[in-house]
Amino acid sequence: DEIGLIPCPEARYNRSPIVLVENKLGVESWCVKFLLPYVHNKLLLYRQRKQWLNKDELIDITCTLLLLNPDFTTAWNVRKELILSGTLNPLKDLHLGKLALTKFPKSPETWIHRRWVLQQLIQENSLPSLATKGNLGAAPMERIHRLVQEEMNVCSEAAGRYPSNYNAWSHRIWVLQHLAKLTVKVLLDELSSTKYWVSMHVSDHSGFHYRQFLLNSLIGRTVTDSNVLVNEQNPNFQKEEESAGTEAACAEEQSVDIPRRLEEEMELCTELIDNYPGHETLWCHSDETLNNSHHSPATSRMAQAMDVDGLNESSSKQGYTQETKRLKRAPMQDSLGPEMEYQFIDKVLSTCRDVDQARFATAYRKWLVTFLGQ
Amino acid sequence: MHVGGEVDVRSAYCAASVASLTNVLTPALFSGTAEWIARCQNWEGGIGGVPGMEAHGGYTFCGMAALVILQQEHLLNLRSLLHWVTGRQMRFEGGFQGRCNKLVDGCYSFWQAGLLPLLHRALHARGDTALSMAHWMFDQLALQEYILLCCQCPAGGLLDKPGKSRDFYHTCYCLSGLAIAQHFGSGDLHNEVVLGIPENCLQPTHPVYNIAPEKVARAVMHFLQYPVPSPDPA
Numbered sequence: 001d002e003i004g005l006i007p008c009p010e011a012r013y014n015r016s017p018i019v020l021v022e023n024k025l026g027v028e029s030w031c032v033k034f035l036l037p038y039v040h041n042k043l044l045l046y047r048q049r050k051q052w053l054n055k056d057e058l059i060d061i062t063c064t065l066l067l068l069n070p071d072f073t074t075a076w077n078v079r080k081e082l083i084l085s086g087t088l089n090p091l092k093d094l095h096l097g098k099l100a101l102t103k104f105p106k107s108p109e110t111w112i113h114r115r116w117v118l119q120q121l122i123q124e125n126s127l128p129s130l131a132t133k134g135n136l137g138a139a140p141m142e143r144i145h146r147l148v149q150e151e152m153n154v155c156s157e158a159a160g161r162y163p164s165n166y167n168a169w170s171h172r173i174w175v176l177q178h179l180a181k182l183t184v185k186v187l188l189d190e191l192s193s194t195k196y197w198v199s200m201h202v203s204d205h206s207g208f209h210y211r212q213f214l215l216n217s218l219i220g221r222t223v224t225d226s227n228v229l230v231n232e233q234n235p236n237f238q239k240e241e242e243s244a245g246t247e248a249a250c251a252e253e254q255s256v257d258i259p260r261r262l263e264e265e266m267e268l269c270t271e272l273i274d275n276y277p278g279h280e281t282l283w284c285h286s287d288e289t290l291n292n293s294h295h296s297p298a299t300s301r302m303a304q305a306m307d308v309d310g311l312n313e314s315s316s317k318q319g320y321t322q323e324t325k326r327l328k329r330a331p332m333q334d335s336l337g338p339e340m341e342y343q344f345i346d347k348v349l350s351t352c353r354d355v356d357q358a359r360f361a362t363a364y365r366k367w368l369v370t371f372l373g374q
Numbered sequence: 375m376h377v378g379g380e381v382d383v384r385s386a387y388c389a390a391s392v393a394s395l396t397n398v399l400t401p402a403l404f405s406g407t408a409e410w411i412a413r414c415q416n417w418e419g420g421i422g423g424v425p426g427m428e429a430h431g432g433y434t435f436c437g438m439a440a441l442v443i444l445q446q447e448h449l450l451n452l453r454s455l456l457h458w459v460t461g462r463q464m465r466f467e468g469g470f471q472g473r474c475n476k477l478v479d480g481c482y483s484f485w486q487a488g489l490l491p492l493l494h495r496a497l498h499a500r501g502d503t504a505l506s507m508a509h510w511m512f513d514q515l516a517l518q519e520y521i522l523l524c525c526q527c528p529a530g531g532l533l534d535k536p537g538k539s540r541d542f543y544h545t546c547y548c549l550s551g552l553a554i555a556q557h558f559g560s561g562d563l564h565n566e567v568v569l570g571i572p573e574n575c576l577q578p579t580h581p582v583y584n585i586a587p588e589k590v591a592r593a594v595m596h597f598l599q600y601p602v603p604s605p606d607p608a
Contacts, residue, residue, distance in 0.1 A: 073379075112380040164476055170427050177426065205475040209428040212417060281475040288417050 002102040005029050039064050055087045070100040076113040090117045098154050105161035111171045151175040169206040187218050202276045208285040218256050262293040277357035382423035383414050387436035390443040397597035408446035411437045419458030431472040431485040438492050439582050447496040459489045468516030479534045480525040480544050483551020491581035508565045514555040518569035521552050553579040
């Protein structure tokens with residue numbers, strides 16, 4: 001379930017460099033300089049049609065290569081061909097990718113290939129003629145759900161292995177958009193399951209951005225034209241994906257208490273800011289959450305007519321971006337009064353000893369004054 | 375980015391860049407592209423790889439530059455973009471970070487600082503009267519200090535930050551960023567701001583294509599001699 005390189009510059013004993021302990025695979029570093037060029041060369045010769053390799057050999061060679069260097073696009077592409085020809089099970093590549101990510105948590109090519117594999121799996125899944133016997137007996141929805149959960153795990157692990165792992169969090173968002181269809185349930189589940197994680201990684205801007213994405217998506221879902229928003233958030237998917245999304249949107253009867261969610265988010269921010277002074281990410285997140293809370297869908301539709309932003313901002317932006325909601329004269333919500341925020345800022349400024357914290361607090365107050373007109 | 379490959383803002387920039395220089399740019403080729411790029415701008419003000427993603431220096435440059443080429447910069451919220459990018463210059467190091475709360479990196483000297491000439495131009499075109507006629511809206515000297523003092527490898531070449539090893543990518547973008555920081559405007563409005571000895575001054579670079587401005591002019595002139603090819607195979 002994990003791979004790693006064992007620093008071992010010389011082969012002392014005449015034995016295999018492979019070490020397997022408790023399901024973790026280690027490779028002694030001395031052998032890499034022999035192994036990698038060897039397999040690399042073999043694959044290139046195959047690609048140049050100078051030397052034939054049968055499918056088992058191809059699978060082995062690409063596997064070895066990718067565990068040593070997962071950013072080798074050609075190797076992933078060979079595996080794409082094997083998958084398309086039916087000789088390689090796509091699930092194997094999900095496993096291989098997962099292993100590679102334990103050592104190379106950012107590897108762009110691994111994430112990209114992973115999305116390609118998942119797209120293959122969904123297409124397979126949505127074909128109406130496909131009998132369930134090929135899907136381990138599970139119903140398609142169940143299968144998708146399991147895939148989604150697994151992806152959330154893989155992303156979470158990778159995010160933990162490298163700070164602000166853009167690729168891991170982007171992938172996570174992609175999975176929610178294209179596999180989970182941004183259902184209210186999954187959005188709420190993700191909000192609760194990432195809460196602990198972000199509290200343990202207070203500088204991880206990507207993690208907090210993910211929460212903004214979740215909250216924004218929830219806000220989007222509760223707007224009456226949510227069907228339209230859901231479809232527009234899936235630019236790369238057409239046809240059967242769209243109709244599935246619309247069904248899901250219609251089925252979402254439960255209303256989400258957005259103000260409550262935003263309030264909880266503010267509480268989380270406040271607590272973290274108090275406990276961990278000087279993290280810009282927390283203040284950014286706080287800014288944006290407060291901004292959202294003052295421009296709920298009900299007020300923003302009314303307020304859009306009042307948009308008097310002098311710079312003639314584009315009005316064609318999606319509900320996603322908050323700029324259409326940054327109004328100077330918006331009605332205030334009672335639950336999150338700015339007075340509370342001012343009190344909070346004052347408290348921070350009077351008790352903190354961290355220079356950055358003081359700066360962020362001052363900037364936040366300035367922002368409150370400018371943007372909320374209070 | 376390639377057949378069966380990933381889709382993100384970089385490919386839009388690559389395509390726009392190549393198409394405009396070689397005179398194959400047609401509205402049909404880029405129909406919908408500008409609107410798609412605009413959707414990549416998020417609440418932070420910067421631009422992510424695809425709609426929904428976190429704002430990131432590299433993608434932001436690609437998005438903005440592509441829109442400049444397509445003459446659709448107005449689709450962005452330029453004010454929030456300006457706010458975001460100026461917030462990315464690090465007050466202690468002088469260099470730029472790629473995203474909020476991350477570390478400084480020499481390559482962002484170009485990706486981030488390079489946005490300011492583009493923004494300056496776009497805001498100027500809108501008739502903004504508050505724009506400087508001598509400086510970009512970032513601390514040009516501080517950036518030059520970071521690059522010259524922290525990003526040079528004693529054996530030659532440039533790098534991300536002290537402690538990292540040199541590579542061509544960082545050498546390219548540190549130098550490009552240095553050129554941006556040293557040269558404001560062009561022609562009559564050209565203003566040089568050079569830290570240290572005059573020999574430190576680099577040739578200016580074109581803020582959209584990041585090649586010498588003369589080369590851009592020559593390429594465009596050369597390809598204008600040829601008609602725009604039709605997409606139908608002969």
